[in-house]
Amino acid sequence: MKFMLPMAALALLSPLASTAQASGVQKQVRFATGTTSGSYSGTVKSYDYDTYTFFARKGQQLHVNLSASDLQTALFNKQLPDSVSLDPYSPSLNKDGHYVLPYTGRYDLRILQTRNDARQGKTVPYQLKISIH
Template sequence: MKIKGISKAVLLLALLTSTSFAAGKNVNVEFRKGHSSAQYSGEIKGYDYDTYTFYAKKGQKVHVSISNEGADTYLFGSNR
């Protein structure tokens, strides 16, 4: 019984520490004065993820390019 409890505690600790390392960087996308585009690059390993936050007005477009076929891209919007 005691070994089961210790095993659960070790497993929980392993899960908590692995998810804390999964967080990537948070980037606020900004355009330099007079420019209409911005370029950011980086590397994501394992279960890491990066978050890029930007705001656009009606009619503006965004283009995202990812060089690895194994990566997923998600775009979330709001009605502001």
């Protein structure tokens, strides 16, 4: 006997499936020898997001400068209980606008749109500078 979902249930699940499969660019952050920062550019469209992956040590300070004010930044690490906003007025930043990394390991920085902008299908280009001291 096969288990089948009613059509109404499938209709409810389809928006979730489309947002769960958001794609975008994945880049490994690599700084030139002797430097502590790097610049990147990209474009975020609709529900897609770009991910910048880097490895850092506990206590290092991360600073993110994003040119597009209508985009958001979210930092992930497997030990963090939730993502951390790195937007300019985030309470997670210190007085110098830096985030002190709490763990040694891999971090993923995502560049994404607000849900409202994503629903409208906007395409937003950006310039990103990542510094780790």
